[in-house]
Amino acid sequence: MLEEIGEPYDIELLSLAAGDQFKPAYLAINPMAKVPALMHDGAIITEAAAICTYLADAFPQAGLSVPIGDPRRGAYLKWLFFAPGCIEPAMIDRAAPRAEPARRGMLGYGDFDTVVNVVANGVAKGPYLMGEQFTAADVVLGSTLRWGLMFKLLPERPEFLAYVGRLGERPALQRAVALDQELAAA
Numbered sequence: 001m002l003e004e005i006g007e008p009y010d011i012e013l014l015s016l017a018a019g020d021q022f023k024p025a026y027l028a029i030n031p032m033a034k035v036p037a038l039m040h041d042g043a044i045i046t047e048a049a050a051i052c053t054y055l056a057d058a059f060p061q062a063g064l065s066v067p068i069g070d071p072r073r074g075a076y077l078k079w080l081f082f083a084p085g086c087i088e089p090a091m092i093d094r095a096a097p098r099a100e101p102a103r104r105g106m107l108g109y110g111d112f113d114t115v116v117n118v119v120a121n122g123v124a125k126g127p128y129l130m131g132e133q134f135t136a137a138d139v140v141l142g143s144t145l146r147w148g149l150m151f152k153l154l155p156e157r158p159e160f161l162a163y164v165g166r167l168g169e170r171p172a173l174q175r176a177v178a179l180d181q182e183l184a185a186a
């Protein structure tokens, strides 16, 4: 998301393996002991989807938001919430099933197959969730799909593969992946 915004930023790395996320200095930033966290203009924002929504609104010149008043805003917000609210819990429940399965009505995401079908329909037409406009919703949902496919938590639906293929052509994502690899190797 930061590479898509194109403004300068600093990264502060934590070692999750060493438990940096549980140290008081970081718990003061995010009491959930989870990364990522963003600091901007003195404000701290946590939760990846909230961070991306915030950045898209804070830097409108990047064109990654669908602004208030635009009739497409509702669909944009739906996709931003859909990844952490439906896709991620559906994948995790599939990977680590409950001893006693929950009724469909108890699960906010309903059921895995419906989630997969709805997302596949959402990305099928493309090139992006909102059509020609690439938005923060693609950063959030696209990251979730890339992660789910990488760990084989999602089926390799042709719609998913085509969509993440399009995302992979974006120079910002290529820069971010290269930076991740550089940081991981350091």
Ligand SMILES: N[C@@H](CCC(=O)N[C@@H](CS)C(=O)NCC(=O)O)C(=O)O
Residues within 6 Å of the ligand: 016, 021, 033, 034, 035, 036, 046, 047, 048, 049, 084
């Ligand atoms: N709800 C959080 C979840 C973030 C998350 O799962 N972060 C993982 C790394 S990808 C983490 O911090 N794991 C460290 C731990 O749980 O100790 C978000 O969407 O930002």
